[in-house]
Amino acid sequence: MTVDTELLNVPPEKLVVEGVSKTFRTQRGSVHALDNVSLHVREGEFVCLVGPSGCGKSTLLNIIAGLEMPDTGKVLADGKAVTGAGSDRMMMFQESALFPWLDVMGNVLFGLKLKPALRNKERREVAKFYLQLVGLEKFMRSNIHELSGGMKQRVALARALAPNPRVLLMDEPFASLDALTREQLYGDIQEIWAKRQKTIVFVTHNVREAACLGDRVVLFSPHPGRIQEQFTVDLPRPRDISSVDLAKYSTEITRALKRHLKPEAVGEGE
Amino acid sequence: MKRWTVFALFFAAFVVTWEILVRKGIWPPVMVPSPVDIGKYFIASIQDRSLLDASYVTLKRLLLGYAIGLAAGLPLGLLNARFKICADTLGLLALGLQTLPSVCWAPLALLWFGQTEAAIFFIVVMGSVWSIALATDAGVRNVPPIYARAARTMGSSGLHTWLKVIFPASLPFIVSGMKQGWAFAWRSLMAAEIYVIILTGFGLGTVLHFGRENHAMDQVLGIMIVIVLIGLLADKIMFAPMERFLHRRWGTAK
Ligand SMILES: Nc1ncnc2c1ncn2[C@@H]1O[C@H](COP(=O)(O)OP(=O)(O)OP(=O)(O)O)[C@@H](O)[C@H]1O
Ligand SMILES: [Mg+2]
Numbered sequence: 332m333t334v335d336t337e338l339l340n341v342p343p344e345k346l347v348v349e350g351v352s353k354t355f356r357t358q359r360g361s362v363h364a365l366d367n368v369s370l371h372v373r374e375g376e377f378v379c380l381v382g383p384s385g386c387g388k389s390t391l392l393n394i395i396a397g398l399e400m401p402d403t404g405k406v407l408a409d410g411k412a413v414t415g416a417g418s419d420r421m422m423m424f425q426e427s428a429l430f431p432w433l434d435v436m437g438n439v440l441f442g443l444k445l446k447p448a449l450r451n452k453e454r455r456e457v458a459k460f461y462l463q464l465v466g467l468e469k470f471m472r473s474n475i476h477e478l479s480g481g482m483k484q485r486v487a488l489a490r491a492l493a494p495n496p497r498v499l500l501m502d503e504p505f506a507s508l509d510a511l512t513r514e515q516l517y518g519d520i521q522e523i524w525a526k527r528q529k530t531i532v533f534v535t536h537n538v539r540e541a542a543c544l545g546d547r548v549v550l551f552s553p554h555p556g557r558i559q560e561q562f563t564v565d566l567p568r569p570r571d572i573s574s575v576d577l578a579k580y581s582t583e584i585t586r587a588l589k590r591h592l593k594p595e596a597v598g599e600g601e
Numbered sequence: 602m603k604r605w606t607v608f609a610l611f612f613a614a615f616v617v618t619w620e621i622l623v624r625k626g627i628w629p630p631v632m633v634p635s636p637v638d639i640g641k642y643f644i645a646s647i648q649d650r651s652l653l654d655a656s657y658v659t660l661k662r663l664l665l666g667y668a669i670g671l672a673a674g675l676p677l678g679l680l681n682a683r684f685k686i687c688a689d690t691l692g693l694l695a696l697g698l699q700t701l702p703s704v705c706w707a708p709l710a711l712l713w714f715g716q717t718e719a720a721i722f723f724i725v726v727m728g729s730v731w732s733i734a735l736a737t738d739a740g741v742r743n744v745p746p747i748y749a750r751a752a753r754t755m756g757s758s759g760l761h762t763w764l765k766v767i768f769p770a771s772l773p774f775i776v777s778g779m780k781q782g783w784a785f786a787w788r789s790l791m792a793a794e795i796y797v798i799i800l801t802g803f804g805l806g807t808v809l810h811f812g813r814e815n816h817a818m819d820q821v822l823g824i825m826i827v828i829v830l831i832g833l834l835a836d837k838i839m840f841a842p843m844e845r846f847l848h849r850r851w852g853t854a855k
Contacts, residue, residue, distance in 0.1 A: 399748050418756030428751040431851050432769040441765075442755035476852025494755065 344407075345498060345530045346372040346395060351388055351404035358465040364390045368402070370549065370558065377524055377531045379545030381538055381584070382539065387556025388534045389425055390393050392500045395532065396422040408498065418445060421496035425534075427483040429475045435462070435486050436471045442494035454565035461489035464519055466512070480507040488516070499531045505540065514572055517543055520571050538588065543572045550584065552591050559591045627747035634819035639826070642819040651808065656827060659790065659804035662718065665727025667786045674730040674782065675775070678737025679763070692738060703728035703785065704792035717802045721793055724732045728789035736778020740771025773851060776843050783840070787832060 348370040355362045364387040372378050380388045393399040395406055397416040406413040408420060416422075421442070429438050439458040443449060449457070462468045465485035470478065476562065484507055491499060505513045521544065524531055535541050541548045542564050552561040564580050571577070616636045620784045623635035629640075646652035681692040706727050707720075744767055752766045765819035768775075794806020805824050812820030847853065 396754050398753065416750070416753035416758075418754070420754065422751075422754035424747065424751060426747065428747045430748060430770070432753075432772060434850075441752070441757075445756040445761075474850050476850075490755075496691060500754075544709070 344371050345374040345376070345409065346532070347405075347407040347410075348391070348395065348526065349405050349407070351391070351394060351401040351406065353387070353399070353401050355392065364372065365394075365401070366555035366557050368405075368556065368558055372530060372532060375528050375530055377533065377546045379541035379548045380532065380534045380551060381536065381541045381548060381588070382551025382559075383553055383588075384536075384557075386553035388551060389502050390556070391469070392422060392532065392534060394500050396420050396500050398422065407546045418442065418494060419496060420498040420500060421491050421494065422502040423487055423491040423501045423504050425506075427480075429483055429486055429490070430476045433468065433475075434471070435473050435475070435478070438486055439490045439493050440474070441599060442490060446494055451490055457493055458489070461493045462486075464492075465489045465516070479512040481512065482511060484508060485512070485516075495527065499529055499533075501531065503534050503536065506536070513540075517572055518569060520544065525568065538584050539572060539581045542577050542584060545572050548580075548584055550587060550591065560587050562587075632818075634822055635647045638819040639823050642817075642823045644824060646820075646823070652823075652827065655803055655805045655808045655824075656831070658802040659669070659794065659806070660723050660831070662725060662804060663787060663790050666722045666790065667729055667783060669722065670726045670729030670786060671779065672784055673726070674733030674778075677730070677735055678734040678775075678778075679741060679768075680733065681738040682741035683763075688738070691734075695734045695738075698727070699731035699735055701727075702792070703789040704796060707793055707797055711797060716798060716838075718799065718801050720797070720800055721790065721804075725786045725790050729786040732785055733778050733782040735773050736781065737771065740774025741767055743774060744770040773847050773853070776840070776847060780840050783835065787835075791828065 348368060351365055351368045352363075353365040355364055368387075368391060370378075370391075374558070380391070382388055390399065394401050395408075395413070397406075397420065399414045408417075417459075430441065433441065436455075436458060437497070439462060440454055443454040443457055446454075459471070461472060465488055467482060467485055470482065470486075475483065475486075484504060488504055491501070496537060505516060508516070517540070520531075523529065525533065531544075533541075533544060537546075538548075542562075545564055548562045548564060549558055552559045562580065562584055566574075566576055566580070603626055619628075619633075620636050620670070623630055623633055634642075643652070677691060677695070680687040682688070703724050706724050710720040710723045714723060748766050749762055752762050757765065790804075791806045794804045795810045796805065798810075804826050805828060809824040812818070812824065
């Protein structure tokens with residue numbers, strides 16, 4: 332922390348991604364997934380990443396989560412270099428990654444059991460609360476294979492929220508949900524975010540969703556993955572996905588997307 | 602239940618036909634004892650306790666030997682999956698020894714341990730340990746990496762990840778390896794008991810062997826039936842519940 336930032340009273344940066352590059356080498360050649368990406372996320376900020384398929388959004392989340400190491404550049408969380416995964420930065424994967432050997436309740440309890448401060452009864456209560464939030468308390472005892480795709484994603488959401496992580500890294504968490512459930516979860520996630528002072532990095536293909544949820548929308552372009560443009564969404568919360576003000580933002584972002592990228596990759600809204 | 606009725610009818614018909622064939626002399630009684638004779642053998646051998654004692658000796662050897670095989674095979678498989686150096690040494694050894702019918706160890710086992718329980722245990726352990734280790738190894742290698750990653754972002758690491766994620770995730774493989782290990786242990790135990798006389802106790806295999814020596818085919822067939830029953834019972838008591846659980850959880854049932 333420099334003297335300048337101390338004097339300016341800038342809030343400390345929760346996540347710092349500085350000059351990160353990543354290349355994947357496979358037998359069929361190499362893929363330049365991220366090229367010199369820098370991103371600063373403030374404590375309590377909600378940042379949405381949008382961009383066409385294959386532009387390195389998941390890779391960036393994995394690197395922030397500490398599940399993968401960048402080739403060059405550095406990642407800081409709370410000013411400390413990220414060297415591995417930790418429960419302070421909870422990742423919610425693009426595929427649900429639920430554990431088939433546990434039932435729904437067992438899955439939601441997994442992260443909670445790693446918090447020694449809680450008693451078992453409290454853990455179960457917390458798990459039930461989040462299952463209720465995603466509307467699946469009736470399926471507590473179900474096996475994972477008995478759930479639909481959207482239900483699995485909701486269980487994964489409950490599992491990620493339950494241990495109350497400071498930072499949530501969410502990779503297209505609402506992609507396979509119906510519009511109604513999704514709209515309800517937009518409200519819930521904004522409420523949780525505001526109440527619990529979370530920092531969220533959220534990947535989506537849906538520009539409207541990004542404008543609705545994010546304080547800031549970060550636009551990626553592919554081959555190699557780079558940050559093209561950033562938009563600050565200055566609207567009061569809670570935001571309604573179908574409001575006219577929001578549509579203005581999403582139109583602007585979509586236009587920028589089309590300007591930078593191949594047009595087929597992203598569409599506005601639904 | 603219908604399945605069982607069908608089977609009971611089939612079995613009754615089979616036994617009755619057999620009895621008739623022997624009574625009519627179509628099957629000479631010297632070659633094939635009749636079901637009634639076998640029944641008489643069962644009653645006699647239960648009354649003088651010889652069958653119960655032999656079953657007890659055999660089951661003790663099987664369960665203890667299998668337990669040792671399991672206790673050695675599971676960690677060995679995990680080590681092979683975790684450390685390349687183990688895979689390249691013990692892993693290859695396991696692969697080689699798994700192909701060896703473990704009764705081949707009998708001459709050496711007798712030399713090393715004498716005609717004692719230890720020799721028999723050794724053969725049973727050699728029969729089960731390798732296939733359990735190999736199955737555990739394969740199971741761990743087939744766990745989708747996403748499970749371990751998901752666990753790590755929830756704060757799991759090291760031993761916790763192995764016990765709570767990798768191990769349960771590989772259970773379908775491990776259970777089928779355990780089943781195979783059980784079958785190998787059971788077969789090698791019977792081969793060993795028939796092939797070598799162990800002075801510390803007479804098991805089912807030994808009694809079967811004596812039956813041959815005395816040309817008491819009712820005894821031989823009686824013991825064979827007991828061996829089949831023990832195999833079926835083990836499957837129903839030990840493995841069927843585990844498999845039912847796995848099928849239910851993973852959704853792999855028919
Ligand atoms: N483990 C890997 N091995 C090789 N290549 C990889 C690997 N992971 C990602 N890539 C490549 O890196 C690029 C970026 O992938 P990434 O998954 O980050 O894209 P994405 O932006 O999340 O796309 P989507 O929106 O479709 O999820 C892709 O071209 C992909 O092929
Ligand atoms: Mg992705």
